Amino acid sequence: MCLGVPGKVLDIREERGTRMATVDFGGVTKNVCLAYLPEAAVGDYTIVHAGFAITQLDEASALETLQMFRDLGYFDDEMGAEGVSP
Amino acid sequence: MKYLDEFADPDLARSLLAEIAAVTTRPWAIMEVCGGQTHSIIRNGIDQLLPPEIELVHGPGCPVCVTPLEMIDRALAIASRPDVIFCSFGDMLRVPGSELDLFAVRARGGDVRVVYSPLDAVTIAEEHPDRQVVFFGVGFETTAPANAMSVHLARRRGLTNFSMLVSHVLVPPAIEAVMSSPSCRVNGFLAAGHVCTVMGDREYLPLAERFHVPIVITGFEPLDVLDGIRRCVMQLEAGRGEVENAYARAVRSEGNATARAMLDEVFQVCDRQWRGIGMIPASGWQLTEAYADFDASLRFDVGSLTVAEPERCRAGEVLQGLLKPDQCECFGVECTPRTPMGATMVSSEGACAAYYLYRRSGLEPVEVRRG
Numbered sequence: 001m002c003l004g005v006p007g008k009v010l011d012i013r014e015e016r017g018t019r020m021a022t023v024d025f026g027g028v029t030k031n032v033c034l035a036y037l038p039e040a041a042v043g044d045y046t047i048v049h050a051g052f053a054i055t056q057l058d059e060a061s062a063l064e065t066l067q068m069f070r071d072l073g074y075f076d077d078e079m080g081a082e083g084v085s086p
Numbered sequence: 087m088k089y090l091d092e093f094a095d096p097d098l099a100r101s102l103l104a105e106i107a108a109v110t111t112r113p114w115a116i117m118e119v120c121g122g123q124t125h126s127i128i129r130n131g132i133d134q135l136l137p138p139e140i141e142l143v144h145g146p147g148c149p150v151c152v153t154p155l156e157m158i159d160r161a162l163a164i165a166s167r168p169d170v171i172f173c174s175f176g177d178m179l180r181v182p183g184s185e186l187d188l189f190a191v192r193a194r195g196g197d198v199r200v201v202y203s204p205l206d207a208v209t210i211a212e213e214h215p216d217r218q219v220v221f222f223g224v225g226f227e228t229t230a231p232a233n234a235m236s237v238h239l240a241r242r243r244g245l246t247n248f249s250m251l252v253s254h255v256l257v258p259p260a261i262e263a264v265m266s267s268p269s270c271r272v273n274g275f276l277a278a279g280h281v282c283t284v285m286g287d288r289e290y291l292p293l294a295e296r297f298h299v300p301i302v303i304t305g306f307e308p309l310d311v312l313d314g315i316r317r318c319v320m321q322l323e324a325g326r327g328e329v330e331n332a333y334a335r336a337v338r339s340e341g342n343a344t345a346r347a348m349l350d351e352v353f354q355v356c357d358r359q360w361r362g363i364g365m366i367p368a369s370g371w372q373l374t375e376a377y378a379d380f381d382a383s384l385r386f387d388v389g390s391l392t393v394a395e396p397e398r399c400r401a402g403e404v405l406q407g408l409l410k411p412d413q414c415e416c417f418g419v420e421c422t423p424r425t426p427m428g429a430t431m432v433s434s435e436g437a438c439a440a441y442y443l444y445r446r447s448g449l450e451p452v453e454v455r456r457g
């Protein structure tokens with residue numbers, strides 16, 4: 001039950017006073033409650049647990065992390081360090 | 087899917103592995119607390135790709151595994167009542183109680199339903215005013231906001247036939263228990279990223295300081311796990327013991343304040359038994375006094391329960407990182423995901439089931455991959 005994966009907010013609506021969204025998880029869509037993420041907008045990526053969006057994915061920081069990983073590899077190549085063979 | 091493939095890139099995984107190998111000079115034991123990370127590590131063969139000095143120790147962070155036997159038996163007793171519709175997350179149905187599991191109760195005519203969200207259980211209660219609807223509220227801090235909201239909504243909607251059997255557990259007291267154990271051999275922790283999306287990082291600061299142990303908040307994709315390990319090893323090699331966030335795209339230092347406010351309203355801290363481990367003080371949540379009307383353990387008197395674990399199951403040692411699943415003599419013989427003897431063989435977040443699913447073949451993984 002703890003495996004939360006990122007999904008994309010497709011639409012947002014109000015249901016009996018609660019903010020709900022349709023979220024796409026790579027082709028599977030689910031009804032998700034936005035009560036804990038009221039600022040979420042259509043197109044955002046969010047992590048969902050038990051039908052509730054609990055956090056928003058920050059694109060800038062995702063790209064920054066990936067760039068840092070790439071730089072690590074670059075420096076290893078520069079210094080001739082051996083990659084771990086698969 | 088965005089941010090999934092990127093964080094499973096084999097080339098970047100290789101450079102992270104090389105970096106880990108380059109900074110490691112001594113043996114270190116690192117515990118991943120969360121069962122979701124255990125799953126990712128075993129599925130991708132990460133433990134087998136690390137330098138031999140680094141040992142990954144699987145922690146107690148699988149809610150299916152640590153829900154106490156007494157609570158499972160209580161759930162089974164409530165679910166067996168003819169007036170009850172018992173709703174649960176799917177992975178709780180095969181967890182063995184002393185004699186039965188929820189599947190067996192259903193086969194005997196019990197109305198046991200799998201729901202995706204506790205809100206579905208609230209809807210079922212509205213649709214069946216003549217029946218008692220009980221939701222099995224288990225999980226760590228990640229599922230707790232959903233469970234809290236469903237109790238809150240049930241009250242707001244005036245439902246008198248909805249209640250929750252609450253067995254919530256908390257991560258920081260588990261880390262404290264692991265570190266306080268005399269047999270502890272853990273040098274650093276990967277903290278569960280999704281728990282921290284709700285709770286933030288603040289609870290971990292006093293733990294890192296008191297035990298001088300690195301606690302690295304870590305995500306779930308292969309590169310996330312490798313980066314968590316890398317940062318943890320770098321701290322250990324430098325003699326540091328700090329809280330660090332390796333999952334910045336999802337975790338903010340303050341967590342989710344709206345969710346935490348709801349948790350404060352609905353739940354209060356209590357002592358909790360952990361299956362296979364024992365009582366950990368102040369390690370769980372139960373409903374507050376204001377929500378006691380919604381407490382299924384008060385609403386349904388199930389008499390006294392005598393609980394009995396199978397003697398040969400060593401899940402307790404597995405959960406504390408003292409034993410690897412395949413060292414248990416029942417592993418893969420009498421005990422399989424179809425015939426689990428212990429809860430760690432039930433959900434794929436349990437270490438025994440993860441080993442069974444991904445390790446039995448004996449094949450070495452060829453590269454970090456997504457299966």
Ligand code: SF4
Pocket residue numbers: 398399400401402404411414415416417418421422426427428429430431438
């Ligand atoms: S393999 Fe089965 S019997 Fe052995 S510790 Fe794991 S759950 Fe228990």
